[in-house]
Amino acid sequence: MRPTDLCNYPSSWFSGGSNAVSDIVISSRIRLARNVAGYEFLPCLSTERQQQLHDRLKEALLSIDLGEKVWCVDIDHASDVERNLLTERHLISRRHAKGKGPRSVVLAGDESFTAMINEEDHLRMQVYAAGLDLDTCWKRLGRIDDLVEEKIDYAFDRRLGYLTACPTNLGTGLRVSVMLHLPALKMTGQIEKFITAAHDCDMAVRGLFGEGTDAVGDFFQLSNQITLGLSEQQIIETFSAVIVPKIIAYETESRKALLGKKPRALDDKIQRALGVLRSAHLISSQEALFLLSNVRLGVNLGRVKDINIATVNELFLLTQPAHLQLRAGKILDADQRDTLRAEIIRTRLSSN
Amino acid sequence: MLCQVCKERSATIHLTEIDNGQRSETHLCQQCARQQGLSIKSQIPLDELMNTLLSSQQEKTAQQGKPLSTDVSDHACPNCGMTLGRFAKSPLLGCTHDYTEFQAELLPLIEQSHNGKSHHCGKVPTRICEHDRNEIQRNKFRQQLDKAVKNEDYEAAAKLRDQIQALT
Numbered sequence: 308m309r310p311t312d313l314c315n316y317p318s319s320w321f322s323g324g325s326n327a328v329s330d331i332v333i334s335s336r337i338r339l340a341r342n343v344a345g346y347e348f349l350p351c352l353s354t355e356r357q358q359q360l361h362d363r364l365k366e367a368l369l370s371i372d373l374g375e376k377v378w379c380v381d382i383d384h385a386s387d388v389e390r391n392l393l394t395e396r397h398l399i400s401r402r403h404a405k406g407k408g409p410r411s412v413v414l415a416g417d418e419s420f421t422a423m424i425n426e427e428d429h430l431r432m433q434v435y436a437a438g439l440d441l442d443t444c445w446k447r448l449g450r451i452d453d454l455v456e457e458k459i460d461y462a463f464d465r466r467l468g469y470l471t472a473c474p475t476n477l478g479t480g481l482r483v484s485v486m487l488h489l490p491a492l493k494m495t496g497q498i499e500k501f502i503t504a505a506h507d508c509d510m511a512v513r514g515l516f517g518e519g520t521d522a523v524g525d526f527f528q529l530s531n532q533i534t535l536g537l538s539e540q541q542i543i544e545t546f547s548a549v550i551v552p553k554i555i556a557y558e559t560e561s562r563k564a565l566l567g568k569k570p571r572a573l574d575d576k577i578q579r580a581l582g583v584l585r586s587a588h589l590i591s592s593q594e595a596l597f598l599l600s601n602v603r604l605g606v607n608l609g610r611v612k613d614i615n616i617a618t619v620n621e622l623f624l625l626t627q628p629a630h631l632q633l634r635a636g637k638i639l640d641a642d643q644r645d646t647l648r649a650e651i652i653r654t655r656l657s658s659n
Numbered sequence: 660m661l662c663q664v665c666k667e668r669s670a671t672i673h674l675t676e677i678d679n680g681q682r683s684e685t686h687l688c689q690q691c692a693r694q695q696g697l698s699i700k701s702q703i704p705l706d707e708l709m710n711t712l713l714s715s716q717q718e719k720t721a722q723q724g725k726p727l728s729t730d731v732s733d734h735a736c737p738n739c740g741m742t743l744g745r746f747a748k749s750p751l752l753g754c755t756h757d758y759t760e761f762q763a764e765l766l767p768l769i770e771q772s773h774n775g776k777s778h779h780c781g782k783v784p785t786r787i788c789e790h791d792r793n794e795i796q797r798n799k800f801r802q803q804l805d806k807a808v809k810n811e812d813y814e815a816a817a818k819l820r821d822q823i824q825a826l827t
Contacts, residue, residue, distance in 0.1 A: 342755070351739040351753030427751065449782070456784050462755045465791035467769070468779030470758060472751045474769045475705055479781035509774055535769065536776025538799060 310380055310389040314633035318396055318418055318435075318624060329438035330607040331558050332551060333486040333526070333620075336397075337444040337543070338433040339452055340471045340480035344460040348472035349425060354408050357425055361409040364424045367458040373451060374416035382410045388638070391629035397435070399423055420451070428472050428480075430455070441483060441547045445539065468535060478535030483546050486515070487554060490525040490604040491561035494576075501527075501554065508550055509533050515596070525600045529554075562608060577605035581614075584652050589645040595626050595652065602656075618655055626651060662688035664695075668711070690715065705750035708768055713747055736760040793826045800826070 346352060346360050365379060382390060382403060390404040399412050403426040410425035422432040432455075434448040462470040468478035476482070492498050505512050515526040529550070531542050565573050580601035584590075590598075603619045605611035624630060626648045632639050635647060662670045663686050670686035687695070689711050713732050732744035741753030743764055752758070758765060770777050778798045783791075800823045807816040 347754040535773040538781045
């Protein structure tokens with residue numbers, strides 16, 4: 308399988324079905340940062356040793372049972388467009404795409420498992436699930452971690468736990484993140500409250516594409532900041548039992564309030580978004596994200612009946628720059644991308 | 660903007676207080692805010708924290724009249740060559756030995772970025788010896804004990820205390 312084969316399909320975890328929770332929590336992800344004992348961290352690792360480490364980790368990962376459809380992409384030798392495609396699908400990080408030297412990603416099971424070799428740490432493994440399902444993520448990732456550990460000696464310290472290149476990941480090396488769609492909190496001007504509350508619980512709020520990105524189209528990533536001094540279960544429970552249910556309740560309440568108090572203003576916003584998406588001939592990815600976000604809210608609230616949620620979710624992904632270029636089979640400039648994006652959206656939203 | 664108290668470091672904490680309808684603003688640096696007893700749950704990037712830490716240590720060294728050759732930021736790890744000066748520019752370490760080599764400088768930073776915590780309480784690799792494994796388990800129990808006492812659940816607290824003793 309080649310990365311390019313992915314560009315026509317939605318991500319399994321990104322386009323899950325529709326229910327009260329997955330309307331708001333798009334996906335759950337758990338990531339583990341691990342390093343191999345006896346090797347320097349990436350900033351001080353020679354290319355030769357980086358290659359050696361890369362081969363060891365790749366061999367270890369490919370020798371264990373990772374589930375179905377296991378494949379590996381050599382990021383060092385991949386094209387720019389392939390790297391961007393993997394980034395757009397959240398399969399590798401921007402850092403990994405832009406990194407140097409021997410590095411790869413091992414993927415399995417409809418993209419729900421990925422392991423980045425030689426990213427910021429020697430090994431970063433993550434499991435995704437659609438909707439809110441952190442327990443399943445952790446069960447699977449914890450088991451894979453045990454299997455890798457049978458083959459590889461992880462760098463570990465009895466006081467600081469799993470040792471990582473950056474001290475902010477020490478201890479469990481565990482980062483939980485949930486991707487949230489919070490259009491009603493945004494419309495009712497309560498998003499600042501959500502961000503402050505998140506910071507009070509030592510959580511970070513980021514945009515759709517992680518670190519250093521803005522929240523576009525009302526999508527937010529919420530993740531834990533603290534990895535040391537808490538057990539994996541404690542970190543996960545804070546999300547699934549404490550914070551996320553609260554956010555779901557706030558967003559649901561705001562949606563109800565909007566429907567009750569300002570149904571016309573809400574319908575206006577949704578229908579205008581749909582109008583533009585169905586008729587535009589040039590559309591930037593920013594504008595598309597923003598408008599699709601409003602349409603997604605409309606579908607979730609039953610105000611738009613002739614479009615299903617899977618179509619909207621798919622469009623978020625398929626209209627990203629690298630996806631468009633791979634579909635077109637050539638490098639496109641910004642104008643060409645905006646044209647193709649508008650064309651895909653028009654076709655998908657009218658034929659529904 | 661400079662800190663209003665020390666007038667040296669740049670202010671990273673901006674307080675707006677409204678008292679009897681009177682609005683006042685205070686601009687402080689990390690250290691002066693801490694001295695004033697302000698606990699701020701900030702999400703300051705690690706490199707900034709490290710720079711603050713390094714500059715405060717350089718001041719200390721300068722005050723003690725030590726020559727510049729003992730500059731902490733230039734000291735290199737014998738294993739990988741990493742220095743704290745380099746770490747302050749881009750907060751990634753060079754090897755696992757750095758955690759021992761720069762322990763004095765890194766520990767406050769680690770505690771600050773993990774809300775005061777500095778002992779692992781999670782998963783342990785199977786190859787880890789029983790002694791270390793027990794220590795981590797004790798950390799876990801101690802934390803649960805603190806929580807139980809806080810919640811006035813003395814029954815659970817007594818049980819946890821016994822479990823900690825059994826491991827010692």
